[in-house]
Amino acid sequence: MARKVLVIIGGALCILWGIAHLIPTDSVVDGFGAISVDNTRIVLMEWINEGLTLLFLGGLVILVAALNYSNLKSRKVVFVSAAVMLIAMAVLSLFTGAQIDFIPYRLCPVIFTISALLILQGAFGKA
Secondary structure, three states: OHHHHHHHHHHHHHHHHHHHHHOOHHHHHHOOOOOOHHHHHHHHHHHHHHHHHHHHHHHHHHHHHHOOOOOHHHHHHHHHHHHHHHHHHHHHHHHOHHHOOOHHHHHHHHHHHHHHHHHHHHHHOOO
């Protein structure tokens, strides 16, 4: 039961951070100032993409954990795949957004890593 709770907390953290990405989308895009329409669309697309990716990853691991899916190998594949994606996003964020002085950008690698570790601990940790 404790392992399931860790997975759900890790997934919930992803969902919350995904929502935190989506809410300020307009102001983030506006913060780039006078850029071309194409560049505005690219920033908009990428910002929404990261938010949706976090929502998907969090929702998927919570769904799999909550369903008590009986195939342990499949469940672990889902959890490990989600954690690997979160670590990849953390590394990307570490070398991009974390270099910016705005605190929420600096939190991304930390939040992604914590989520991944919670999911992995829930998948492989001692009960």
